[in-house]
Amino acid sequence: MSHQIIDLVNKNFPKDAEIEDLRRKFFVGPGNDKTFRKWGETAMELAFEWLKNPDEHKIHADVSLPELAKIMGEIDIPELGEKIDNVFHECREKILNNSVRINNPRYIGHMTTGVPWFSVVVDILITSINQNQVKIETALASSFVEKQTLAWLHRLVYNNNPDFYQSVIQNETIALGNITSGGTMGNLTALAVAREHALPGLRRQGLIKSLKASGYSNVVVLASQRVHYSIEKSMGILGLGEENVVKIPVDENNKMCTDLLQKKITQLRKENVLIMAVVGIAGTTETGNIDPMEDLADICRREKIWFHVDAAWGGALLLSNDIKQVLKGVEHSDSMVIDGHKLLYLPMSHGAVVFKDTHSLDLLRHHANYILRKGSVDLGATSLEGSRRFNALKLWFSVKMLGRKGYDILLKKSLQLTLKLLQLIDEHEDFERTSSPEICILTYRYAPAAKQAELKACSKRKDRKSCRELNEKLNIINIDLQKQQRESGRSFVSRTTLESTGYNQEIVVLRAVLTNLLTKSEFLSEILEEQRLIGEKIVKSSTAFH
Numbered sequence: 001m002s003h004q005i006i007d008l009v010n011k012n013f014p015k016d017a018e019i020e021d022l023r024r025k026f027f028v029g030p031g032n033d034k035t036f037r038k039w040g041e042t043a044m045e046l047a048f049e050w051l052k053n054p055d056e057h058k059i060h061a062d063v064s065l066p067e068l069a070k071i072m073g074e075i076d077i078p079e080l081g082e083k084i085d086n087v088f089h090e091c092r093e094k095i096l097n098n099s100v101r102i103n104n105p106r107y108i109g110h111m112t113t114g115v116p117w118f119s120v121v122v123d124i125l126i127t128s129i130n131q132n133q134v135k136i137e138t139a140l141a142s143s144f145v146e147k148q149t150l151a152w153l154h155r156l157v158y159n160n161n162p163d164f165y166q167s168v169i170q171n172e173t174i175a176l177g178n179i180t181s182g183g184t185m186g187n188l189t190a191l192a193v194a195r196e197h198a199l200p201g202l203r204r205q206g207l208i209k210s211l212k213a214s215g216y217s218n219v220v221v222l223a224s225q226r227v228h229y230s231i232e233k234s235m236g237i238l239g240l241g242e243e244n245v246v247k248i249p250v251d252e253n254n255k256m257c258t259d260l261l262q263k264k265i266t267q268l269r270k271e272n273v274l275i276m277a278v279v280g281i282a283g284t285t286e287t288g289n290i291d292p293m294e295d296l297a298d299i300c301r302r303e304k305i306w307f308h309v310d311a312a313w314g315g316a317l318l319l320s321n322d323i324k325q326v327l328k329g330v331e332h333s334d335s336m337v338i339d340g341h342k343l344l345y346l347p348m349s350h351g352a353v354v355f356k357d358t359h360s361l362d363l364l365r366h367h368a369n370y371i372l373r374k375g376s377v378d379l380g381a382t383s384l385e386g387s388r389r390f391n392a393l394k395l396w397f398s399v400k401m402l403g404r405k406g407y408d409i410l411l412k413k414s415l416q417l418t419l420k421l422l423q424l425i426d427e428h429e430d431f432e433r434t435s436s437p438e439i440c441i442l443t444y445r446y447a448p449a450a451k452q453a454e455l456k457a458c459s460k461r462k463d464r465k466s467c468r469e470l471n472e473k474l475n476i477i478n479i480d481l482q483k484q485q486r487e488s489g490r491s492f493v494s495r496t497t498l499e500s501t502g503y504n505q506e507i508v509v510l511r512a513v514l515t516n517l518l519t520k521s522e523f524l525s526e527i528l529e530e531q532r533l534i535g536e537k538i539v540k541s542s543t544a545f546h
Contacts, residue, residue: 039084046088047120050096051103058489059107061098068098105518106491106527111285111313111342113515119347122397126390133179133388134380143379144170146392150177152399154354156318157336168358175361175382177354179392183312184230186337186353189364189384191221191234193335193355194277194306196363203364207239216274220244222264224256224291225499226284228310240276250500253436254289256280258299265303277306282327282336283314286496286511288441290314293329301332309336312351314439316343319407323415326438335360343440343515345402345410346394410517414440417514421524430532434501434509443498443509445478446535455503468505475508477542481535482510491527 063071071094101107103114132138133146151169154160154176168174180186196203198219202210211219219240223231225247232242246268248261261278268275278300280291293309300307309330315338318324330336333356340350355361361382380386402410418440425431425442429449435442447455451470458466482495494511501507510531 039088042085042088044120046092046096050099050101051114051117053101053104057097057101059101059104059492060486060489062489063098071098103516103518104492105516105520106523108512108514108516108519108524108527109492109494111513111515112348113345113513114518115345115347116398116401118397118401119345119394122394123347126393129390131390133390133392134383134386135378139379139390142390142393145396146179146379146390147176149392149395149399150175150179150352150354152395153177153338153352157315157333157354158331158356174358175379176358177352178361178383178385179388180351180353180383181349181385181388181391182341182351183228183310183337183339184233184351185385186312186339186351187228187230187308187310188234188237189353190308190335190337190355191231191238191277192384193360193363194221194308195219195238195240197306197360198274198276214274215272217272218244219274219276220246220268221277221279222246222248222261222275223279224248224254224281224284225250226254226256226281226286226289227279228281228285228312231279231310252500252502254284254287254498254500256291256296258292258295261296262299265299265305275303275305277308280307280309280330280333282309282311282317282330283439283441285313286441286498287435287443288313288437288439289435290326290438293327294332295329297329297332300334306335307333309333312337312339313342313441315339316407317411317439319404320411321404322408323411340391340395343411343414344395344398344407346398350391350394352395413517414515417519417521417524418442420521421512421514421528424524424528428528428532430535431528434498434507440514442512442514443496444512445474445507445509446481446531447474448535448539464504467503471503471505471507473542475506477535477538478508478510480538481531484534484538485531488530491523491530493527493531 102110102112129142131140131142133142136143139146147170151165155165168176178186178189180189192203199207199210199214221231221235221240221244223245227245227247232245235245236242246264248256248264251257265275278296280293280296282290282293284290297307299305311327311330314327315330315336317327318330335353335355337351337353338344340346340352341348344350364384365381380388399407418437421442422433422437425433425444429452430446431444432447432452433442433444435444451474455467455470458464458470478495482493486492494513496509496511497506498509499506501509
């Protein structure tokens with residue numbers, strides 16, 4: 001330690017009594033069991049009060065963004081610690097009361113949903129033991145739990161024989177995958193492996209030397225127009241460029257057109273471009289559709305291209321023996337991502353990436369003298385992340401609590417809600433469905449019956465200009481409708497833009513995500529009626545429709 005630091009410490013070193021007081025208050029087991037239990041119970045009361053919402057708070061608090069900025073605008077770090085009851089009170093008033101109530105049964109707008117109550121308790125355990133998954137010396141039993149959960153996921157995807165998993169589940173030399181912070185890190189990991197597989201030695205000698213030595217003019221990844229933005233983000237991080245995600249058009253069901261994929265592969269090969277990977281999507285973020293996995297697998301096998309599946313949304317369907325057939329073909333992938341904090345109903349944040357070949361992650365294996373020594377059992381050796389929380393316990397605990405049967409019920413309930421909303425929309429003359437759902441996501445728009453009739457008429461007479469103008473007006477209406485519904489706070493549905501609706505232009509659509517187990521069928525009718533009333537009011541006040 002430098003003399004400068006020693007002098008600074010000795011100059012204002014705290015008194016022994018001050019150290020002992022802080023130690024007893026916050027760090028010893030605790031020093032005062034009654035105090036610990038009291039505030040633990042207070043925290044749980046706040047958590048359950050928020051989850052149960054007895055005062056029936058709206059989804060969004062009546063607070064503006066500028067007001068929130070002002071509430072959280074204190075720039076000075078507190079000089080002295082405050083009493084815990086004051087901190088709890090401030091947390092409740094400023095944070096909890098102004099948080100999005102995603103567990104509200106009328107919140108059907110995004111992929112983040114309410115979680116089982118036991119998840120709250122699991123987070124307490126994870127924080128209490130505070131294991132760091134980077135190293136066996138900082139994560140003992142948790143290292144083996146992580147390997148077990150990865151083996152479970154790997155078996156869901158690739159379904160090798162039991163003897164295989166018995167031999168690899170706790171094999172210190174094998175990494176079947178990584179537990180990650182989410183789908184983005186999972187996709188980045190998979191593409192990093194694919195890059196090293198396509199250009200061996202790149203991670204050490206760099207992209208410029210590797211590409212020059214390879215003789216290729218460029219490196220690309222092929223994916224559909226519905227690809228998640230994390231694929232582009234990953235290509236940027238990997239130094240290959242976001243623009244080198246070549247997007248293949250989708251059909252009317254938002255699935256990648258495999259004939260166009262094959263044509264693009266043939267074209268790129270003629271142009272001396274290296275195709276690093278093809279990405280198939282098992283549950284598109286916008287519409288919940290699934291690419292033709294078996295066809296993609298056949299193309300990649302024939303063309304010798306790395307096949308990666310982004311199943312962040314839909315991977316959980318593999319837990320249901322009845323539903324998993326819709327993912328047939330993912331077992332041929334070289335890598336696959338699943339998000340726990342989506343259809344596995346885990347709290348933020350949790351994801352995983354698994355690899356078919358048990359040696360794929362060796363391409364990323366790294367070492368450090370002080371922690372990731374060669375030959376030691378270090379789960380951090382194949383992860384792009386360093387320090388990692390013991391998030392594997394979330395999945396381990398949830399699987400133990402729910403089992404396949406519990407997850408089967410959750411997934412089927414979500415699909416049932418999706419079919420119910422589909423039925424309501426198809427039966428309502430003032431709404432138009434804009435996609436055919438597969439995994440719990442449905443897009444539609446408010447389009448009054450008279451306007452739908454006008455659209456059919458101008459389409460019949462091939463009056464593209466009139467159709468385009470009318471759709472642009474409906475786009476404005478649906479944007480305003482979604483904003484007003486969100487601001488009202490009674491219910492929430494998100495929105496996006498699609499080009500695959502048959503109108504040959506971009507259409508603004510409402511996007512419902514039906515994963516909330518608390519949502520009842522009658523709530524869906526109420527949400528549609530609220531949208532109809534808002535839309536009707538907007539149309540009446542709009543000069544564009546008069």
